[in-house]
Structures are given as C-alpha cells and as structure tokens.
Amino acid sequence: MCKSPLHPFLHALPKCEHHMHLEGSLSPDLLFTLASRNEIALPASADSAFTSPETLLDRYTRFTSLDDFLNYYYIGMSCLIHEADFEQLAWDYFIRAKSDGVVHAEVFFDPQAHTGRGVEYETVVNGFEKACQRAEQELAITTKLIMCFVRHLPVEHTNGAYAQAESHLVSGRLAGIGLDSTEKGNPPRMWQEVYRKAKSQGIRRTAHVGEEGPVEYIREALTHLDVERVDHGIRLADDEELMREVAERKILITMCPLSNVRLRCVKEVGELPIRTFLDSGVNFSINSDDPAYFGGYILDNYCAVQEAFGFTMKEWEAITKASVNGSWCDDSRKDTILKEVDATIMKFGNV
Numbered sequence: 019m020c021k022s023p024l025h026p027f028l029h030a031l032p033k034c035e036h037h038m039h040l041e042g043s044l045s046p047d048l049l050f051t052l053a054s055r056n057e058i059a060l061p062a063s064a065d066s067a068f069t070s071p072e073t074l075l076d077r078y079t080r081f082t083s084l085d086d087f088l089n090y091y092y093i094g095m096s097c098l099i100h101e102a103d104f105e106q107l108a109w110d111y112f113i114r115a116k117s118d119g120v121v122h123a124e125v126f127f128d129p130q131a132h133t134g135r136g137v138e139y140e141t142v143v144n145g146f147e148k149a150c151q152r153a154e155q156e157l158a159i160t161t162k163l164i165m166c167f168v169r170h171l172p173v174e175h176t177n178g179a180y181a182q183a184e185s186h187l188v189s190g191r192l193a194g195i196g197l198d199s200t201e202k203g204n205p206p207r208m209w210q211e212v213y214r215k216a217k218s219q220g221i222r223r224t225a226h227v228g229e230e231g232p233v234e235y236i237r238e239a240l241t242h243l244d245v246e247r248v249d250h251g252i253r254l255a256d257d258e259e260l261m262r263e264v265a266e267r268k269i270l271i272t273m274c275p276l277s278n279v280r281l282r283c284v285k286e287v288g289e290l291p292i293r294t295f296l297d298s299g300v301n302f303s304i305n306s307d308d309p310a311y312f313g314g315y316i317l318d319n320y321c322a323v324q325e326a327f328g329f330t331m332k333e334w335e336a337i338t339k340a341s342v343n344g345s346w347c348d349d350s351r352k353d354t355i356l357k358e359v360d361a362t363i364m365k366f367g368n369v
C-alpha cells in the first residue's frame with residue numbers, strides 16, 4: 019500500500035493489464051512446490067540462490083540486466099510440466115489480479131520456452147485456457163492470450179512456432195503475437211517475415227522494444243513489423259518525431275515501471291518518460307511484466323507511478339481510459355469498462 023491519499027482510488031480503478039507474462043507470475047514458493055512435485059532438480063549446487071524460496075526471492079532484488087533476469091526466468095519455468103501446472107500458475111495470477119482491480123487481462127506466454135524442453139504446445143495452451151475460462155466465469159475478468167516469439171533462439175525457429183499456433187491465431191483462440199526475451203543485438207527486422215504473414219492473416223501484433231534496446235528498435239518495430247502496440251518503449255522519448263507519430267497513430271505503449279527499475283533500465287521510476295508521454299498525448303498503460311520477479315503486481319506499479327509523479331485524478335482518468343481504449347477486446351466490452359471507470363471517478367470525486 020502506498021502513502022498517497024489517492025491509494026483507495028487507485029485500488030478501486032478498473033484496470034486493464036496488457037503486459038504481463040504468465041510465466042513471470044511464478045512465485046518462488048510455487049516454483050519450489052512444482053520442482054518437488056515434478057522431480058525437477060534446481061541448480062542449487064551451482065547457484066546458492068536456489069537454496070530456498072527466500073534466498074531466491076532475495077536474489078531477484080539484485081538483477082543486473084534483462085539477461086540476468088531471463089536466466090532465472092527460464093530455469094523457473096522448467097518446473098512447469100503438466101497442464102495442471104500451467105492452469106494453477108495462471109489461476110493464481112488471475113486471483114491476485116482481481117484483488118488489484120483488474121477487469122481485463124491480456125497476458126503473454128512463451129510457447130517455444132516449453133516446447134523446446136519437450137512440453138507439448140497443447141499442454142501449455144490448454145492449461146492457460148482453462149484458467150482464462152475460470153477467470154471469466156468466476157472472477158468476471160475478460161482475458162486474451164498472446165503468444166510471444168523468443169529472441170534468444172534462432173529466428174528460423176519462429177516459423178515452426180507460428181505454424182504450431184496458426185490455427186489458434188486465425189480462429190482467435192490466441193489474440194495475437196508478440197516478441198520478447200533478449201533485446202540487444204536482435205533488431206526487430208529479423209522477425210519481419212513472420213510478422214508480415216501474421217498481418218496478412220489479420221492477426222494482431224505487438225513487440226517488446228526500447229526496453230534495453232535503442233529507440234531505433236521502436237522505429238523498426240513500427241516500420242518492419244507494423245506493430246499495433248509497443249511493449250516497454252521507454253526509449254521512445256529519445257526521438258521526438260517518432261513520439262509524435264506514436265501519439266498520432268494512437269499506438270499504445272505498455273509500460274512496466276517496477277520491471278524497468280529491477281532490470282536497471284532506469285535508476286528509479288521518476289526517470290521514466292511517463293509525464294512526457296502524458297503531456298505529449300502518447301497513450302500508455304501501466305503493467306506488471308513479471309510480477310513474481312519484480313516485486314509487485316499491477317496495483318504496486320500504479321502506486322509506484324503515483325509516488326514518483328503525483329498525478330491528479332483527472333490525469334489518472336486519462337491514463338485509465340487510454341488503457342481501456344488500447345485494449346484488444348471488442349467495443350462493447352470497452353464501453354462497459356469505461357462506464358465502470360466513470361462510476362469509480364464519480365464515487366471518489368464526490369468524497
């Protein structure tokens with residue numbers, strides 16, 4: 019809980035989450051439980067961080083870079099084997115998201131990180147889908163699943179990963195494609211072919227760019243991948259002309275403040291160009307990225323932004339509504355959420 023007088027309002031605001039990796043909600047407790055249940059040997063002799071959930075959580079406070087984090091992230095997800103593991107992981111996230119005021123969640127997952135170690139694609143998707151259905155029925159959270167291609171694997175692997183998911187993408191069982199993992203040295207144009215195919219099939223597209231990588235990668239993602247959204251995009255403010263274009267085209271930037279601090283992309287939340295984006299008409303949402311690794315879920319990220327920037331309720335209204343409008347749900351769902359936002363503002367505005 020943050021110290022801001024706006025905390026109850028921030029908590030109550032109906033939230034859309036657009037940038038959250040389901041595998042990134044694997045808490046050290048669940049990681050150790052699954053490792054034991056599935057008889058996965060954790061590398062405790064090589065890395066003492068794997069001694070206990072507590073030592074692992076402590077190590078997460080000292081990431082030195084995106085790749086340092088990704089090393090732990092991929093070891094962690096190696097404990098996910100059965101459909102029920104994937105379902106439990108996602109369900110635990112949805113319960114937590116509900117308590118933070120999330121009403122619509124568009125969540126990423128990395129199929130290649132599972133199929134590459136022998137877990138069937140269907141096992142992953144079926145588990146996640148079951149949790150999504152439960153979230154819709156029992157928590158009234160609408161959901162979308164977005165598959166990401168991982169950049170640390172050879173780009174040629176992407177075609178196989180796309181082919182595996184193609185029928186789900188075309189039918190809408192998956193809402194779109196994304197691009198994640200190691201950014202530096204992997205310019206977006208390398209994935210141009212698969213993004214072009216996805217576009218020709220009417221499939222939605224986003225990509226992690228401008229997190230550790232330069233603003234040129236954001237420009238490339240827009241020109242070569244024709245992305246509809248930019249994940250992280252914190253380097254956008256380095257190019258005013260591109261920032262104006264992003265504002266005009268209403269491209270949503272999915273920001274993850276606590277992640278950026280933990281991965282040392284910035285020293286503190288106040289360094290992020292959030293005020294610049296707001297004042298320049300750049301639409302953005304605030305998200306948790308990998309909440310089990312970065313010390314906070316979505317509300318913690320809202321609070322961190324409030325503590326750094328001290329926004330007014332009017333400014334939060336603009337941020338929240340841009341986030342609703344940038345969602346990939348249909349217009350009637352957006353209208354419903356926008357009415358809930360208005361009702362929240364009325365309630366707190368009258369206090």
Ligand SMILES: Nc1ncnc2[nH]cnc12
Nearest residue numbers: 039198199200226307308
């Ligand atoms: N912050 C991040 N950047 C790139 N790839 C990721 N995969 C999970 N979290 C990520």
Ligand SMILES: [Zn+2]
Nearest residue numbers: 037039226307
């Ligand atoms: Zn991410």
